[in-house]
Amino acid sequence: MRHPFCLGIESTAHTFGAAVASGEGVICSDAKAAYVPPLGRGIHPSEAAQHHNSKAHEVILEALKKSRIRPRDLDVIAFACGPGLGPCLRVGATVARALSVYLHKPLVPVNHALAHIEIACLTTGALDPLVVLVSGGHSAITAFAARRWRICGETEDITIGNLFDMFARETGLATPGGPEIERVSESGGDFIDLPYTVKGNDVAFSGLLSASLRAYGKGAALPDLCFSLQEVAFSMMAEATERALAHTEKKELLLTGGVAANKRFQSMLESVAKDHDTRFYVVDRKYGNVQSKNAESLPTSELGL
Amino acid sequence: MFKVRMPKAYRHPSLDYRLRTSRTIREAENLHEAKKAAVPTPLVYFVDMDNATLVMEYVQGPRVKEILDKLNHQDRVKLCEGIGMHIGQLHRASLIHGDLTTSNMIRLEEDKVVLIDFGLSFHSHNEEDMGVDLHLMKRVLDSTHHFHSQEAMMAILSGYEKIVGNQSSLRVLKKVREIECRGRYSGERL
Ligand SMILES: Nc1ncnc2c1ncn2[C@@H]1O[C@H](COP(=O)(O)OP(=O)(O)O)[C@@H](O)[C@H]1O
Numbered sequence: 324m325r326h327p328f329c330l331g332i333e334s335t336a337h338t339f340g341a342a343v344a345s346g347e348g349v350i351c352s353d354a355k356a357a358y359v360p361p362l363g364r365g366i367h368p369s370e371a372a373q374h375h376n377s378k379a380h381e382v383i384l385e386a387l388k389k390s391r392i393r394p395r396d397l398d399v400i401a402f403a404c405g406p407g408l409g410p411c412l413r414v415g416a417t418v419a420r421a422l423s424v425y426l427h428k429p430l431v432p433v434n435h436a437l438a439h440i441e442i443a444c445l446t447t448g449a450l451d452p453l454v455v456l457v458s459g460g461h462s463a464i465t466a467f468a469a470r471r472w473r474i475c476g477e478t479e480d481i482t483i484g485n486l487f488d489m490f491a492r493e494t495g496l497a498t499p500g501g502p503e504i505e506r507v508s509e510s511g512g513d514f515i516d517l518p519y520t521v522k523g524n525d526v527a528f529s530g531l532l533s534a535s536l537r538a539y540g541k542g543a544a545l546p547d548l549c550f551s552l553q554e555v556a557f558s559m560m561a562e563a564t565e566r567a568l569a570h571t572e573k574k575e576l577l578l579t580g581g582v583a584a585n586k587r588f589q590s591m592l593e594s595v596a597k598d599h600d601t602r603f604y605v606v607d608r609k610y611g612n613v614q615s616k617n618a619e620s621l622p623t624s625e626l627g628l
Numbered sequence: 629m630f631k632v633r634m635p636k637a638y639r640h641p642s643l644d645y646r647l648r649t650s651r652t653i654r655e656a657e658n659l660h661e662a663k664k665a666a667v668p669t670p671l672v673y674f675v676d677m678d679n680a681t682l683v684m685e686y687v688q689g690p691r692v693k694e695i696l697d698k699l700n701h702q703d704r705v706k707l708c709e710g711i712g713m714h715i716g717q718l719h720r721a722s723l724i725h726g727d728l729t730t731s732n733m734i735r736l737e738e739d740k741v742v743l744i745d746f747g748l749s750f751h752s753h754n755e756e757d758m759g760v761d762l763h764l765m766k767r768v769l770d771s772t773h774h775f776h777s778q779e780a781m782m783a784i785l786s787g788y789e790k791i792v793g794n795q796s797s798l799r800v801l802k803k804v805r806e807i808e809c810r811g812r813y814s815g816e817r818l
Pocket residue numbers: 629631670684685686687688691731732734744745746747
């Protein structure tokens with residue numbers, strides 16, 4: 324018997340992506356194109372949506388071609404239905420729906436956060452982990468129990484990705500802010516006291532953001548500030564994670580989402596996992612980050628900007 | 629018993645020291661404040677700030693976490709009402725617990741509960757902060773006691789209302805709902 328094949332379409336934020344996967348969880352192909360906002364600016368949702376509109380057909384064709392599966396041999400069309408940026412989400416939904424109608428294939432909406440989690444479980448082999456999902460769109464700690472993913476803790480205001488991007492924008496660093504702050508922090512090391520907010524199992528980052536920007540305004544050295552910002556933000560998440568581990572008694576810990584690529588955060592959670600006799604998994608950069616490396620290195624003219 | 633806040637290897641030493649000492653002091657102060665608000669808490673005998681250590685009375689009994697799902701309906705409701713009344717007493721005294729989980733409640737007998745773990749507690753008159761306190765309680769019930777979470781939360785709220793009164797209770801509940809709507813996942817609960 325041949326495997327069922329699924330075409331998945333993702334357009335939750337700055338990247339339009341398409342992939343073909345088999346029912347066994349083999350990823351047959353993976354294609355994407357990323358909208359890169361001008362330096363010092365965030366994503367403009369409608370500009371990103373325009374980009375996705377212009378790239379959708381190419382990306383989907385590339386994914387199909389690489390997978391060597393003919394459109395009519397697909398069994399399911401899936402798309403990320405949110406949370407994400409409205410105008411961007413609409414592009415993926417529209418394209419997926421059109422394909423599903425045209426090819427007479429069932430259409431399956433997939434929750435964006437669930438997709439992050441499932442791809443991470445699939446590629447790391449984690450079976451029943453406590454999941455730490457950190458990206459531009461999410462900062463949540465979640466576990467599966469009684470037929471549902473249940474939130475053990477989350478941010479009460481902005482996500483950790485928002486925190487890094489907003490800090491980067493205000494201090495003239497490149498966006499996405501996460502990798503840039505990590506790079507700059509490596510030449511810092513003097514710890515600057517910044518507000519630390521853990522409320523039970525939840526965290527909040529907006530107080531940390533404004534205090535960091537205040538310190539920057541008063542002339543604090545950027546490397547030290549990046550270093551301290553990371554230390555405080557990740558310690559908050561690590562503490563919330565530790566508490567969730569103690570409460571759920573899970574024996575696996577899985578880190579996923581774009582911010583999962585941060586080495587400092589990985590080492591913190593590794594330490595937490597070790598203290599709790601828990602196996603630690605980190606998602607491969609390729610499946611954690613919505614922004615692909617090769618799309619980033621394309622000259623902007625090729626991205627249709 | 630000794631409660632020692634051990635250094636965490638993953639944290640920067642300055643941040644670690646700051647958090648451990650400030651929480652130790654807070655805990656000692658607010659265990660006492662809670663007692664003044666008629667909420668049973670262990671007695672604090674000694675505070676060693678530099679070593680982030682509290683010496684306090686040992687409370688004999690199971691944590692609510694272990695027994696909540698095992699009780700029969702009637703006992704569970706009674707226990708939860710008692711918990712709700714204690715939360716109400718704290719809030720009436722402008723004290724926010726900051727970490728209302730079922731691991732931080734020890735049952736003495738029948739419906740008598742002792743609250744512990746005041747390291748994240750603080751003073752506030754703000755209804756938003758009271759809402760967050762109750763929201764966290766609800767979250768913990770949903771994620772670890774999902775079979776009885778609704779029943780337990782209803783009982784907690786009814787105990788809470790008995791203490792703070794109908795008006796205050798409604799205002800705080802409105803905050804809880806606002807906080808839930810702000811949460812990224814509450815609407816869809818993943
Ligand atoms: N005074 C006490 N008497 C008896 N048991 C206690 C007391 N204080 C804490 N414990 C036990 O130790 C556990 C951890 O203590 P807690 O104060 O909640 O610290 P933590 O900040 O680590 O959660 C509690 O869940 C409870 O089982």
